[in-house]
Amino acid sequence: MSPSKYRILHINSEVNWSGGEAQTLNLCKGLLERGHRCILVCPQKSILSERAGRSGITVKDVAMRSILDLASIKQLNAIIRKNNIDIVHMHTYKGHFLGAVASYLSGVKVKLVTRRMDFPISNNVMNRLLYGVLVDKVISISDSVRKEVQKVLPKGKDSEVIHSCVVTVEFDPLARRENIKLKTKNKNFVIGTVSNLVKRKGIKHLIIAFGKMLNEYPNLKLLIIGDGPLRTDLELLVRELNLASHVKFKGFVEDVKSYLLDMDIFVLPSLEEALGLAIIEAMAMSLPVVASKIGGIPEVVEDGTTGLLVDPGNPEELSCAMRYLLSNPELLRAMGENGRKRSEQCFNNDILISKYEQVYRELIDG
Structure with missing residues (x-):
């Protein structure tokens, strides 16, 4: 028997774009392809709203300005009732608070939230209500996140881990592989990262590490994809270290695939990281990864097999890890291929859709 098809309301309150918004969009698209009805609630003029609309997803614009936005709660309640929603799935903190209250008022059967941050959750009454009472299930994107969530859940209620995933068939690494031999001969390597430019991403440390490599690799380039409040400070650091001719800031890019093709090593030097969707995208493009041994990253990167983990x-x-990979082109290639296989086997979007369908069924039937 084919599984039941559900009416699912997804709530995401973010205006800007990051891994969580990519996951929300891919989940909605995948569920639609499997015959479920999805409605996505997000702020008007958000990047997610625009991209979801282009993908044929039904979008409802709700401001969600704060957790005390009573008008948004009223709108959400109306959307739930009008569309006879079976499941409310919340993806952000404000969306969680507003969606949980609206779901309670509307009497919808199933409520769940996906938690994508691994910083500590205050063990107070409000959070115990939000995570332990007002939703039926908390999904964590990594075991690192799950451990924090578990601290505010009542005894006997467990968070389930569903790792973030990518649509691996959209990543074609063949062109990148063909360039490796030529780059090895000329040492025209490109180190790259895709990241919000905020302190917890540790991009300052990548720039400093990169500067230490130029004596050995004078043609080396550093490609930084992403934007954020620290961009001006990081550009100043690049000039102070006399690296301006080697480091390129590309800002926010809607589709990073073409830039991943130009890279030889992907680096994510985070000081905090719940999982690292950008790493999964890099692995899908057969890129070896150098990343911090922190948070959920070790759940993605197999140290010594798909990349190298550092403090x-x-x-x-x-710097030593990047230099080691550049000096071993066969290892560089092998780690990239291993990463592609791992992304297909463990982090393919079809896996994520199936796991969420199973959670939905269990909650509906329960």
Whole structure:
């Protein structure tokens, strides 16, 4: 018997774009392809709203300005009732609070939230209500996140881990593989990262580590994809270290695939990281990864097999890891291929859709 098809309301309150918004969009698209009806609630003019609309997803614009936005709660309640929603799935903190209250008022059967941050959750009455009472299930994107969530859940209620995933068939690494031999001969390598430019991403340490490599690799380039409040400070650091001719800031890019094709090593030097969707995208493009041994990253990167893990905030160790890979082109290639296989086997979007369908069924039937 084919599984039941559900009416699912997804709530995401973010205006800007990051891994969580990519996951929300891919989940909605995948569920639609499997015959479920999905409605996505997000703020008007958000990047997610625009991209979801282009993908044929039904979008409802709700401002969700704060957790005390009573008008948004009223709108959400109306959407739930009008569309006879079976499941409310919340993806952000404000969306969680507003969606949980609206779901309670509307009497919808199933409520769940996906938690994508691994910073500590205050063990107070409000959070115990939000995570332990007002939703039926908390999904964590990594075991690192799950451990924090578990601290505010009542005894006997467990968070389930569903790792973030990518649509691996959209990543074609063949062109990148063909360039490796030529780059090895000329040492025209490109180190790259895709990241929000905020302190917890540790990009400062990558820039410092990169500067230590130029004596050995004078043609080396560093490609930084992403934007954020620290961009001006990081550009100043690049100039102070006389790296301006080697480091390129590309800002926010809607589709990073073409830039991943140009890279030889992907680096994520985070000081905190719940999982690292950008790493999964890099692995899908057959890129070897150098990343921090922190948070959920070790759940993605197999140290010594798909990349190298280093201590966070350590430019010297980061530099040594990158240098080691560049000096071993066969290892560079093998780790990239291993990463592609791992992304297909463990982090393919079809896996994520199936796991969420199973959670939905269990909650509906329960």
